[in-house]
Amino acid sequence: MNNINGGGGRRGGLSSVDFYRRVPRDLTEATTLGAIMSLCAMGVMAVLFLSETAAFARTNMSTSITLDENTQPQIRLNFNITMKDLHCDYVSVDVWDALGTNRQNVTKNVEKWQLDEDGKRRIFSGRNREIRQVRHEEHEESLEELHKDGAYVETLTKENFDDFLANNEMAFVDMFAPWCVWCQRLAPTWEKFAQEVDANKMPIGVGSVDCVDQADLCRQQKVMAFPTLRWYHNKQAISPDYKMDRTVQALMGFAKRKLEMDEKFKEWESKAQNVDEETRENKRQLYQQHRAEHPSCQVSGFLMVNRVPGNFHIEAKSVNHNLNSAMTNLTHVVNHLSFGEPVNELDRKTKRILKQVPQEHQQFAPMDGTEYLTTEYHQAYHHYIKVVSTHLSMGSSDTNAMVAYQFLEQSQIVYYDPENVPEARFSYDLSPMAVVVQKEGRKWYDYLTSLCAIIGGTFTTLGLIDATLYKVFKPKKL
Numbered sequence: 001m002n003n004i005n006g007g008g009g010r011r012g013g014l015s016s017v018d019f020y021r022r023v024p025r026d027l028t029e030a031t032t033l034g035a036i037m038s039l040c041a042m043g044v045m046a047v048l049f050l051s052e053t054a055a056f057a058r059t060n061m062s063t064s065i066t067l068d069e070n071t072q073p074q075i076r077l078n079f080n081i082t083m084k085d086l087h088c089d090y091v092s093v094d095v096w097d098a099l100g101t102n103r104q105n106v107t108k109n110v111e112k113w114q115l116d117e118d119g120k121r122r123i124f125s126g127r128n129r130e131i132r133q134v135r136h137e138e139h140e141e142s143l144e145e146l147h148k149d150g151a152y153v154e155t156l157t158k159e160n161f162d163d164f165l166a167n168n169e170m171a172f173v174d175m176f177a178p179w180c181v182w183c184q185r186l187a188p189t190w191e192k193f194a195q196e197v198d199a200n201k202m203p204i205g206v207g208s209v210d211c212v213d214q215a216d217l218c219r220q221q222k223v224m225a226f227p228t229l230r231w232y233h234n235k236q237a238i239s240p241d242y243k244m245d246r247t248v249q250a251l252m253g254f255a256k257r258k259l260e261m262d263e264k265f266k267e268w269e270s271k272a273q274n275v276d277e278e279t280r281e282n283k284r285q286l287y288q289q290h291r292a293e294h295p296s297c298q299v300s301g302f303l304m305v306n307r308v309p310g311n312f313h314i315e316a317k318s319v320n321h322n323l324n325s326a327m328t329n330l331t332h333v334v335n336h337l338s339f340g341e342p343v344n345e346l347d348r349k350t351k352r353i354l355k356q357v358p359q360e361h362q363q364f365a366p367m368d369g370t371e372y373l374t375t376e377y378h379q380a381y382h383h384y385i386k387v388v389s390t391h392l393s394m395g396s397s398d399t400n401a402m403v404a405y406q407f408l409e410q411s412q413i414v415y416y417d418p419e420n421v422p423e424a425r426f427s428y429d430l431s432p433m434a435v436v437v438q439k440e441g442r443k444w445y446d447y448l449t450s451l452c453a454i455i456g457g458t459f460t461t462l463g464l465i466d467a468t469l470y471k472v473f474k475p476k477k478l
Contacts, residue, residue: 033473037466041458048454052447059441061358068389068434075307075387075405075430080300080336081314082119083424084371085329088112088297089131089243090225092317094423095303097310105131105317110301121298134320137247139188152194154207158217161209165235168205170262172242172255173230175209175218180226180322186246193251204255215326224295224328225321231258243320298335307430315423325421330380332424334367339387339405339428353402356394361437363406372424378415380422385409387430393438406435 083091091112092105114123139146156164156173165171174190176183194206211218211226221230221237229242244250265284272280303312316328343364344350354362372381387407394400407428416422 031470033469034466037462037469041462044462045455045458048458049451052450052454056442056447059439061361062438062440063361064436064438065433066436068430068432070307070389070403070434073307074304075339076341077303077305077312077428078336078338078342079302079312079426080298080334081424082115082298082333082335083296083314084331084333085295086297086316087224087295088114088123088299090316090318090321090323091297091299092315093299093303093312094315095305095310095312097306098308099306099310101306101310105319106303106312109303110299113298113300115296115298117296119296131319134243135245135247135250136182136185137189139192141188143187143191146188146191146195151191152198152206153191154205156207156209156217157214161217162235164205164207165232168203168232169234170203170258171205171207171232172251173207173209173232175211175221175223175226175228175230177211177226177322177324179212182246182321183227186227189246189248189251192248196248196252197255202255202259204259211324218324219327222295222327223324224316225318225323227321233258233262300335305428309427309429311425311427313423313425316421323421325416325419326377328421329374329377330422330424331371331373332381333369333371335369336365337367337426338365339407340403343404349399350402353392353394353400356439357392357437361390361392361406361435363408364404366407367409372411374413378418378420378422379413380416380424381411382414382425383409383411383427385426385428387428389431389434391434391436391438393436395439 093107093110095101095103095106113121116122153174154164174183174186176186178184190206190208197204197206209217209221211223229246231238231242242251242254244254268283269280272283275283299314305312314330314332316323316330343354345354367383374380385407386409387405390404390406392402392404414422414425
């Protein structure tokens with residue numbers, strides 16, 4: 001006769017290790033309390049199962065700090081900065097670092113745009129192009145020797161400046177500083193030019209202003225550099241200022257062209273009939289070669305800098321002028337500043353990764369769109385930047401990982417001595433540590449283990465509660 005296990009003696013030994021022994025149904029008893037506890041067990045299991053499944057499907061962001069293993073000797077620095085009151089001709093980008101690098105007026109990968117009063121790009125001032133040095137003329141006679149027979153250049157002051165312009169329909173004025181080396185080289189040339197103008201009976205007034213002695217006048221005329229050679233027509237300054245060669249021949253050629261264009265305008269004006277004032281004024285500016293210049297420059301590009309503490313700074317500087325420190329205003333707007341390869345948010349991989357990264361870990365360009373206003377001369381903002389390499393890992397494959405650079409910055413106003421030209425300085429320092437931001441999810445075996453624990457734990461716990469309640473409420477036998 002076979003036993004209940006359905007086998008002979010060979011199965012008897014195997015059934016002895018059965019962990020899941022069956023209790024005959026006629027030995028069990030169904031109770032209302034047991035049914036209630038069973039329903040509670042299924043409800044608790046369902047809630048815990050759904051919660052655990054949701055937790056398994058959900059990922060968390062974790063951050064950690066590790067040593068930066070980047071071995072590249074240089075890092076890319078991207079910038080786009082608008083100087084609100086500095087002409088592109090005087091904008092110089094310099095780089096210095098702790099290894100001894102000292103590059104002046106960097107032009108490689110740097111472009112400049114002259115802006116109009118609305119902040120729009122108006123004139124392209126060059127990319128990878130150094131400013132041309134103007135040619136000066138050497139003279140055998142000194143300025144004192146040229147003045148033996150009297151000076152042809154009229155010395156202008158605040159008292160006679162307006163009268164001088166009123167008495168000369170066209171005037172050419174040299175605004176200089178005695179200590180300026182370029183002004184000293186120009187002085188005899190300017191006197192000889194005045195002599196040539198007088199000899200040729202040209203209707204041009206030639207004057208000069210000492211901006212040290214007449215500081216208020218030069219400030220009123222917004223003289224930013226020495227020497228400033230400015231043409232006036234009917235008491236109005238004609239932009240741009242003269243910036244070509246400083247020789248008698250070049251100056252005479254410039255003056256003759258101005259006279260020729262004035263004659264052409266007067267000839268046109270005499271023939272023009274029924275022309276409105278706006279058209280007439282536009283035509284006048286065209287013939288006068290007047291192009292209003294707004295002293296605002298957008299300088300942008302990138303620099304390859306060593307991975308050591310250093311700085312890059314934007315300074316008012318010129319190879320052909322000495323800057324007037326009293327008129328140097330370095331108010332600027334940081335349109336963009338970042339480190340590393342530019343983050344292209346239109347790239348599909350980049351968009352996919354950044355979409356998953358919390359905003360607090362996307363401080364790649366925190367200075368963008370910030371204006372740093374200086375309300376007085378002899379001051380400028382200095383910026384102190386701490387750069388941290390950030391590794392973003394949103395998956396196990398390389399297609400879900402990227403490296404970017406976050407940074408923190410502090411800015412403050414620095415005051416300069418009156419004789420020093422201020423500079424907008426951006427000091428940077430790269431941290432030796434790197435931040436790792438990665439997405440973490442639960443392993444599948446951890447999920448299965450939790451499910452088994454939920455089922456077994458709930459079944460056992462409610463079974464114990466059921467047994468206890470059954471014993472408490474079981475009717476007593478008489």
